Amino acid sequence: MTVGSVALVSLLAFEALAVGTAMPTVARALDGLGLYALAFGGSFAAGVLAMVLSGIWCDARGPRGPMWAGVGLFVVGLFVAGSADAMGTLVVGRAVQGFGSGLLSVALYVVVGQAYPEELRRRVFAAFAAAWVVPSLVGPALAGLIVEYLGWRWVFLAVPVVALPAVLLVESGLRTLHRPPPAGPPAGAAARIGWAAGAGVSAALLHHGGQQRGVLAVTLVAVALAGLGVCAPRLLPAGFLRAARGLPTVVGLRGLAAAAFAGAEVVIPLMLSRERGFSPTAAGLVLTVGALSWSVGSWAQGRLPPPRSSATLPRLGLACVAAGTATVTLAVWPAVPVAVGVAGWAVAGLGMGLTFPSLSVLTLALSAPDEQGRNSSSLQLADSLFTATVLALTGTVLAAGTTPGPAGYAGTLAVAVACALLGALLAGRVVPGRERPA
Incomplete structure (x- = not known):
């Protein structure tokens, strides 16, 4: 199996x-x-x-x-x-x-x-x-x-x-x-399917709008975000918007982690190519470092003894994503060696390896047997919808000018850092009320 x-x-x-x-x-x-x-x-x-x-x-x-x-x-x-x-x-x-x-x-x-x-x-x-x-x-x-x-x-x-x-x-x-x-x-399955259809159409429109330019791009992205704002909360656990303890926060952290990593991943090759003169192959190898360290983090969390608190691994992982992505941002400026950015991306990948599997395990642990399907779908929906939103916004910002420059790249990477940092600050709320966070 x-x-x-x-x-x-x-x-x-x-x-x-x-x-x-x-x-x-x-x-x-x-x-x-x-x-x-x-x-x-x-x-x-x-x-x-x-x-x-x-x-x-x-x-x-x-x-x-x-x-x-x-x-x-x-x-x-x-x-x-x-x-x-x-x-x-x-x-x-x-x-x-x-x-x-x-x-x-x-x-x-x-x-x-x-x-x-x-x-x-x-x-x-x-x-x-x-x-x-x-x-x-x-x-x-x-x-x-x-x-x-x-x-x-x-x-x-x-x-x-x-x-x-x-x-x-x-x-x-x-x-x-x-x-x-x-x-x-x-009960409510038909309504949930309807909201899912609305979220899917909005996400597709968001994807399309992020590839346009000018007023058209802004209009499409705004309409799509409004659609997601109406539909998505009805597909995610109750209390999601206020980061209620337990499953709502677990699902929210999955979305924040996915958005942070993907938002940085699409910017890094462009930044390295335009600001540091990297070839496409060399820029791709930097992304490979993150993929490998993600695997290392996943392997490590599967073999560590169970932590005292279920908040430990998500908090540590998201802190690594935030710190690693912030370090990558330094490589925008020529005075900083590229190796610093590569090391930062390795730390970010390690953090994702610690975060993703631990959130998946928490979702199942917090789900009754007859809720595992719904809650697993919520987890993956948060991943997809948060990522689509951040990528569309990033694409719109980058498309607004032909040469974003160091400040433009730093600004888009700062959004990724903010997502991961917010997740790290909220990580203690994955713990249900009966368990004391470490």
Whole structure:
């Protein structure tokens, strides 16, 4: 089960990274530059809706159904995209693929909650984090080679060869998991699905607006943020906006951590290229340092003895992200050696490795068995929606001028530092009222 689950996570990671490499070639080949942004935004929006549906489905019937449906739709979407003869068809395939990914990602969390004892969950989530490392190291380069020598279609068509055997490895364990008695959807499920659709559309609009310029960009981003402001709180735990103790804060910290890291990650290559003269390859290697240290942090948290307080690892991890990203900001100025920034990014990656698995374990620990699906979907929704918001705002700021300069890069990185620092300050609130924070 562990091998199959990690393989599925690796495939989701590879496809997410490889498509970005292949898409410029795809858009040229299909004469579809006008739909370029929608190929990403549509997949993202479908994934948001699918996460909510998967949480409802898992809680009502167990994770086996959404697991198989997710893999099936993921594979169908890949086939549709890989065989597309028009950009519109590829956009449809990407949306189907994104929907399958959303179903699958939540179901995998519920599988961990039901199949593994609590003392092993930190190690399993560490393995999930590590499953992103190899794709992040070799995925873009491998996708480039596939596009160059085999053709862009094989970036989509090769993945199902591994996906189906991987889910079969998980199947034997799925059959043994507890299945709730057949029941109708929980109260409020229809409304939750509607709010998820609204959040997905708003997130897609936010993604599209972040790639525009001028008044159009500001208008689209403003409308999208308003939509997210209305829809997102209704999909996240009650008390989320006021950082209520326990699960609401856990979900909020996941969003803040993801937004902080992603917000810095998109700025660093541009900053190093324009301000320090780095080649694209050299700038990419700096990001690789963060990916490797993330893996090290995940490995370490899975083998450390359980801390006295459940707030310890999230607080330490987010403090590392804040301190590391602040150190990266110093590398904007030529007087500071680039090695200082690289070391800072390694510290930030280490912090993410400590933070992400510990928040996943806390989510399951704070969830009743019939709430694991809903709460796992909330955790991943916070990750996706916070990241989309920060990336769109960052893209809008950077697109406002052709040469942002040191102050512009420092300003965007400061937003990432602020997100991580806020998370570190709130980390003590992951502790329910009955437990005293250390």
